[in-house]
Amino acid sequence: MSIELPRTAVALGITDPVEKARAELKAALAAIEEKANVPRRVELARERAVVQARRFAQQQPVQAAAAAVGVALAVGTVVWGLVRLYTR
Template sequence: MTNSDSVLPKTAVPAGITDPVASARAELKAALAAIEIKGNVPRRLEQASARTAVRLRRFADRNPLGAAAAAVAVAATVGGLVWAIARAVSR
């Protein structure tokens, strides 16, 4: 079985590497992939917002009245915060 056939994540080091140079390269490649995954904040935010959108759509499909009530509550909360901030700034 070759690396292309296996289902290793990008951050895993393949087992069975006997050459120390190849092992070090594989470890470095895995470490850099892990850093890229953890450090890429815009990509992580995009993935999190996509997951949230899917959850919200699923909730709205199952409970349209609850989704409408939640939307009204969020709008009222945001409006109240904007009003409180504007009032605090104007004083």
């Protein structure tokens, strides 16, 4: 049975110093890539928010509907205010 390690982890039991250094470098580069990949991190955060919103809507549909109406009113008010400022 083999456990798959994350890309940013170094496998235990590597005895060869060169192989260990390569594994550590590979893990460090993967960690830097994950940390610096802002679009991917934003996408993951968006996916988590969508899952949470759907779960909330399934568990509490009335509150979810009220929240949607509130957000729509807020956006509409902001757009109305901006258009009004622009047209004056």
